[in-house]
Amino acid sequence: SLRLTYPRQYRAEGDTLRFTAEGDKAVRAIGFTTPNVRVVDITDPLNVSEVAVTVEPMRDIEGEGYAVIVAPGGRDLTRTLYAYAAAGAARVEAANANQPSGWHESREADFVIVTHGSFREATGPLAARRTAEGLKTEVVDIEDLYDEFSAGAHTPQAVKDFLAWTAQNWARAPRYVLLVGDGSYDPRDYTARGAFDLVPAKLLDTTYMETASDNWYADFDGDGLSEMAVGRLPVRTAAEAAIVLSKITGHEPGGEQAAALMVADRKGADGYDFETATTQVQNLLPAAFSVQRVNRGAQGAEAVRAQIVNGINSGPSIVNWMGHGSVGVWTGEGLLRGEDAARLTNGSRLPLFVMMTCLNGYYQDPSLESLSESLLKAGQGGALAVWTSTGMTEPEGQAAMNRELFGALFGGTGPLRLGEAMQRARTATSDADVRRTWVLIGDPTTRVR
Template identity: 25%
Template sequence: GAPDVAGIRTMMKMFYDRATGEHDMPRYLLLFGDGSYDNTSEDSRNTNFILTYQSPNSLNPTYSFVTDDFFGLLDEQEGGSSGLVDLGVGRLPVKNEAEAATVVNKIYNYHSNDNMGDWRNTICFIGDDEDYNTHMHQADELATYVENNYPGFIISKIYLDAYQQITTSAGERYPDVNEAVNQRINKGALIINYTGHGGESGLAHERIMEINDIINWENDKKLPLFLTATCEFSRFDDYEHTSAGELVLLNPDGGGIALLSTTRLVYSAPNHALNVRFFEFVFEKNQDQEYGRLGDIIRLTKNASGSEVNKRSFTLLADPALLLNYPKYSIKAVAINGRDVSGESDTIRALSKVTVSGLMEDDQGNKLESFNGTLYPSVFDKLSVITTLTNDGGSPFNFSVRNRTLFKGKASVINGEFTFSFIVPKDISYNYGYGKINFYGHDQLTDASGSFAGIVIGGSADSVANDSEGPGIRIFMNDDNFVFGGTTDENPKLLVYVHDSSGINTIGSGIGHDLTAILDDNNMNPIVLNDYYESDKDSYQSGKIVYPLRNLEVGPHKLKVKVWDVYNNSSEDYIEFIVTSSEDFILKNILNYPNPFTTHTSFYFEHNRTGSTLDILIQIFTVSGKLVKTIDRQVIATGYRCGPIDWDGLDDFGSRIGRGVYIYRLKVRTDQGETVEKFEKLVILR
């Protein structure tokens, strides 16, 4: 028959009416395909794969909407856009096989155990700076609700007016906000919530998130749910353009796993009302102690958000049967410095050593005896109050954050129990007040989270050890095979190993004791590394910093790193490296060592295809061209330097080769079919 948007709804109503109880009631509807505002056009560009319900008024921007709720309004006297949604409806706005494969793979891999990490413990709130601080107020109200009711989550706040605004030829911009948002995406979060202005091409008038940002995200193992209380960020039914929201879902290397986002112009007050309802449902469990799936959460959210048509412009771009990656079990602090936390806990003072112990629990409060894995504790100082900068005039806005990290580390969990220690940095705020410990942990099969907010922090220890020596530092690019002056591509990872007998200061006090990197002597724009340091497992005395550098210019660079210990002793070191274009596959710095050699040598080379699988062929020839030895290897390139590839000086038959000069050919092939070969000399001494 003829395509008809009512056909799908009629089918769902048939299932709904035939249901005899909850066991056979339809719960979710997934619309697997893009839609269009033009349901009838046969234009080859039109993406009307799954027809859409369009509002009768399509000329007035404030009354026009497209809604997939139409398919879920199934009771008698309901229809069009009127009524309560009876099932969870989601859409995957894919328009070709490649996009379909991308989204299906993201959904399939989302719950992989390889993706477990403390990013699942973070909720990020972003607030725009317009309209007399309205959006920051709204974002902070949501953040406070989550903090008070679900304290196991770490709250990350990015409020635009707290950052310095600059004027460019293209208008006002917040470069530090762009950086903060991109870093948060790449570090991961369970939910990212935006409140403010936006459009099809990005968020905020200052363009804090644009299409170019979205398509370059590489967070494929840390995919958040995006909720954007803004205008038409995910307008999926314009077949001539792909909206920024759609690209978040369609990014094959990252982006998001789902969006509750808008398709038309919307208003701030009803947006916020819906946003509040969302957070009332998203962390609720049913009588079986199970979280709701996205379709359930959105259905309940919309039904509790009043009768205004504004809510119809919010669409779920996701599989409605998807369950977010909530940590499954609970983590409980038991004792601090040997004192039971149920009583009066010990006060944590500057430069004192602290030992925390605890356990993993199931939903009934029983210890998980079979839990053997890793704990990721984050210990925070007292709340700090930040006053915004009034970049656009008006009144400042004050909000509180826990942005001073006393310790972030890793500890072993054995038979459901854990213990970790650290020394409190000298740079704490010395007034007394309550800090907080957030926990995340996982084993090979499951994970858990929790918090403890009864820890009193302040003052200074009565007696402290004498420590006047700064931390030890070792700097690499991407992995510890890198050598000083080596080669990278334009997007390397800075890797810094540090150790100190007292521990590393990551508190970020703003008094010159941040962990920093200075690129190419640009002292006016230091890279702050505090949030990128993590202690080694079961040690507060050593750890590493991993920081992603982006879009470096081709050519030589130098980078200086400065690190402080908790006693405020500092150390510096630096590294030099050469950035080469990633467009062409290259090999550089090919060598064997030792050379000359007698019985053993090792081959090394540098390349610009980190992350690739490399097929390596080394052939050794006499000067007359006779092949005497072939070495064949396959490696996964975790960095820019390969080696050692060992050779014992014997030929292919196991016989010793005579002394003299030999030629060797290095041939390397990537998993993309790129091939490069180089020739070098070696000398054998007998």
């Protein structure tokens, strides 16, 4: 065999260099643009230490710049070193004192609100109101769940592990969970569009795409049905939280009009008959309901848009859409659009929107707002709550779930809270993607009648 030994030059790139040195031999590394260079011994990543260096200008033959000379220590071992320009080192952005919490202790709750710290105060009136209604409510800071359940790491698993813990160990486990804070598919803000993973979004692979599933947090056996009813208020600021929470706490169940706006897309290239499916849902409304029906049909898009916007402005208690859609729109023609939300004038007559379509619930994009979010956050009206999908799914399972929801809400079993009605509705389909991607953009303890 042949052993070839040759000297190798250590030259920094971008004022950093990772290199090795024998403990007892001095090593010279060149190519730094500044004399202010620090070297750390990273051989054991759990025991990093700074190494003393000598810095000198590079020799003429080496070019312009500075060289560092290092002798890591008397030991024989090969050491791994990292040299960097001190000014280029990343800084710790913030260090906050820990707030102690005790969520591992056995407690009793019917409802838990898991909130980002910025919205904690805003959740107070909702917690007080539900407690007065007989639902024992706990407000949990998401930071404390990271502390207690994921060793401080920002991860959706902390929320799931907390809820699973309550199911196993609390004297009474919650039936309803409200997440207060937007989520993002870019929790570390690699794309520099803003750090909006305030209460983490859990991303799952579905047939057509990767998307968020809030149901996942309380689905302990992985069958797509959650064991607690989960909703989310995807707010980013205290001002948004105040608007949304005042809509929810200001809502009086039973006070709304017995009216429904039922909107159906026309039969598309895929051949699905949205009109017939909508009629089947509509037939489940109580006889006392006044129904406004809008069929996309052969009408001009602008005429349909006007009927929809006017229909919402009349303040029905429920708005139901079956048809095509994307993140911010109903159909490619935009029969209803995110930008319509802020102009809605239905005031305090706030409907539940049931949107059986694609992507209207895609709340996790840091730079786009989904239609469900625009409707929930609208200040002069819009939605009380929205039930829709973060993903792309087939209409058959959606329609089955839509019928079951109306049965649960209006079928005479007494007033159900939204979360309970939606739990029941999901059991009507075995389509795993429909079950997992439907999100309640709203509060699961809200009652619509």
